[in-house]
Amino acid sequence: xxxxxxxxxxxxxxxxxxxxxxxxxxxxxxxxxxxxxxxxxxxxxxxxxxxxxxxxxxxxxxxxxxxxxxxxxxxxxxxxxxxxxxxxxxxxxxxxxxxxxxxxxxxxxxxxxxxxxxxxxxxxxxxxxxxxxxxxxxxxxxxxxxxxxxxxxxxxxxxxxxxxxxxxxxxxxxxxxxxxxxxxxxxxxxxxxxxxxxxxxxxxxxxxx
Numbered sequence: 406x407x408x409x410x411x412x413x414x415x416x417x418x419x420x421x422x423x424x425x426x427x428x429x430x431x432x433x434x435x436x437x438x439x440x441x442x443x444x445x446x447x448x449x450x451x452x453x454x455x456x457x458x459x460x461x462x463x464x465x466x467x468x469x470x471x472x473x474x475x476x477x478x479x480x481x482x483x484x485x486x487x488x489x490x491x492x493x494x495x496x497x498x499x500x501x502x503x504x505x506x507x508x509x510x511x512x513x514x515x516x517x518x519x520x521x522x523x524x525x526x527x528x529x530x531x532x533x534x535x536x537x538x539x540x541x542x543x544x545x546x547x548x549x550x551x552x553x554x555x556x557x558x559x560x561x562x563x564x565x566x567x568x569x570x571x572x573x574x575x576x577x578x579x580x581x582x583x584x585x586x587x588x589x590x591x592x593x594x595x596x597x598x599x600x601x602x603x604x605x606x607x608x609x610x611x612x613x614x
Contacts, residue, residue, distance in 0.1 A: 419470060419476070419478045419499065422452040422453060422470065422478065423594040423595055423598070424594070425446045425447060425452070425584075425594075426447070426583065426584050426585045427446075427447045427581065427582065427583050427584070427585065428444055428445065428446060428447075428452070428581070428582040428598060428601065429444070429445045429449075429579060429580070429581055429582075430442060430443070430444050430578075430579070430580045430581075430582065430598075430601040430602060430604075430605055431443045431444075431445070431577055431578070431579050431580075432577060432578035432579075432605045432606070433577060440456070440457045440606060441454070441455070441456050441457075442454070442455040442456075442457070442468075442602050442605060442606070444468075444598060444601075444602075451471060451472075452470075453468050453469065453470065453478060453479075453598065454468070454469050454470070454471055454472050454474075455467065455468040455469065455602055456474070457606060463482075463483050463485070463486045464481070464482070464483040464491075464493070464606075465480070465481075465482050465483070466480070466481040466482075466602065466603075466606070467479075467480055467481075467498075468480070468481065468498075468598075468599070468602065477498040477499075478497075478498055478499070479495060479496065479497065479498055479504075479595055479598070479599060480495070480496040480498050481493050481494070481495055481496075481599050481602065481603065482494050482496070491508070491509050491607070492506055492507070492508040492509075492524075493506060493507050493508075493509075493599070493603060494506045495507065495595060495596050495599040497595060502526070503526045504526060504593055504595045504596050504599075505523065505524050505525050505526050505531075505593060505596045506524040506528065507521050507522070507523060507524070507534075507596070507599065507600055507603060508521065508522040508524060509521050509603075509607060510522065519535065519536050519555065519557070519604075520533060520534065520535040520536070521533070521534040521535070521600065521603070521604075522534075523559070523561065523592075523596065523600075531561055531562075532559060532560055532561035532562075532566070532592065533559070533560050534557050534558070534559045534560075534569070534600055534604075535557060535558060535560075536555055536556065536557055537556045537557065537558055554570070554571035554572060555569075555571045555604075556568065556569070556570050556571065557569040557570075557604065559592060559597070559600070561591055561592055562591065564586075565586050566584070566586055566587035566591055566592040567582060567583060567584045567586065567587060567592055567597055568581075568582075568583045568586070569581070569582055569583075569600070569601060569604055570583070578605045580601055580604060580605055582597060582598065582601045584597060
């Protein structure tokens, strides 16, 4: 059953950062330890920043409002250690509220199209994020790797609510998040941005193996 999610309140301390229709997630390359993720709005302004530590058995990704790491906006926490089909709970750091979760379809993502299940805050399946083209997914996995950028559709209630489009780049992972098909915010932007960061972090790691 499709469950409509509650939009971020305008009184929320970081509400403006979750009100944009499009975002660009950029993963910085050439870091010896860990990964950094920059989230920009359509004007190129930095709205969120995340630094993921290396060598952690259980991922705990913290997302801040900027590079000073003073104000935490989101927390993305893996439920299990080294889980092949990982589930990641997404929390609003200002309220401690669990927004929802994202679960990677491990077997499907390893051999076919990358897929993630969208879960609401009661762990009910409310949507799916999956690669658009099966042909390109197979070509990317088994022949050309990162030379073929990934494109994903997020669907909830039988319709597309967001797209995630990777840009070809030799020096950074860049992913555009487009929520323009979802003006009613049925797909919580906090969960959508967390998905974008995970797509860059987890699927990007798979491509480099």
